[in-house]
Amino acid sequence: xxxxxxxxxxxxxxxxxxxxxxxxxxxxxxxxxxxxxxxxxxxxxxxxxxxxxxxxxxxxxxxxxxxxxxxxxxxxxxxxxxxxxxxxxxxxxxxxxxxxxxxxxxxxxxxxxxxxxxxxxxxxxxxxxxxxxxxxxxxxxxxxxxxxxxxxxxxxxxxxxxxxxxxxxxxxxxxxxxxxxxxxxxxxxxxxxxxxxxxxxxxxxxxxxxxxxxxxxxxxx
Numbered sequence: 001x002x003x004x005x006x007x008x009x010x011x012x013x014x015x016x017x018x019x020x021x022x023x024x025x026x027x028x029x030x031x032x033x034x035x036x037x038x039x040x041x042x043x044x045x046x047x048x049x050x051x052x053x054x055x056x057x058x059x060x061x062x063x064x065x066x067x068x069x070x071x072x073x074x075x076x077x078x079x080x081x082x083x084x085x086x087x088x089x090x091x092x093x094x095x096x097x098x099x100x101x102x103x104x105x106x107x108x109x110x111x112x113x114x115x116x117x118x119x120x121x122x123x124x125x126x127x128x129x130x131x132x133x134x135x136x137x138x139x140x141x142x143x144x145x146x147x148x149x150x151x152x153x154x155x156x157x158x159x160x161x162x163x164x165x166x167x168x169x170x171x172x173x174x175x176x177x178x179x180x181x182x183x184x185x186x187x188x189x190x191x192x193x194x195x196x197x198x199x200x201x202x203x204x205x206x207x208x209x210x211x212x213x214x215x216x217x218x219x220x221x
Contacts, residue, residue: 004058007051008078014044015085020136022093024129033129034096041089048082055079 021037055075058065062072 004051004054004075007047007054008075008082011044011047011051011082014040014047015082015089018044018089019092020133022089022096024132025096037093041086041093044086044089048079048086051082052079 018037018040021033021040025033025037055072058067058075059072062068
């Protein structure tokens with residue numbers, strides 16, 4: 001994977017994280033978080049723009065970057081998806097009314113809000129947000145491990161499939177040989193049957209000749 005694709009993957013993850021931050025912002029209404037997310041969205045657009053500039057450089061000198069037209073078109077589509085997702089985030093964030101955010105007089109929250117537990121009951125809004133972010137990161141790590149396991153299983157399945165295909169190819173090559181051998185065995189069996197039949201007829205005539213000879217001898221005697 002080259003640097004462009006690595007940056008693209010990082011931007012996809014960053015977009016998902018910002019979306020999660022916006023959802024939490026709507027729930028917690030923290031002024032500090034509002035400014036942080038605003039800066040993240042601005043930085044996201046800057047990075048996407050730089051990624052687009054790198055792609056334009058690749059289009060101008062395809063031989064230097066060793067890249068095909070098909071791959072350039074694919075990356076252009078990926079870049080457009082990034083821009084669309086960033087625009088959706090900007091629209092969603094624009095619906096947040098920063099003027100409605102007020103610093104709480106008491107950083108503690110009333111028990112029962114937000115489906116809290118005994119562990120989070122004493123947290124302030126910012127502490128709860130950090131706690132949720134850590135939980136999300138842990139879940140992401142678990143999903144990454146699961147994804148890696150699935151990828152390994154997929155690769156193993158490909159190997160098994162290749163092995164089966166190779167055996168099928170061998171069987172396909174052997175099939176004509178087996179048919180030829182079967183025909184030869186059948187012809188040999190037919191010849192053996194004919195020989196047995198001839199041998200039986202010759203024996204019968206031999207017995208008849210011997211009997212006739214005995215009869216002639218007895219008559220003469």
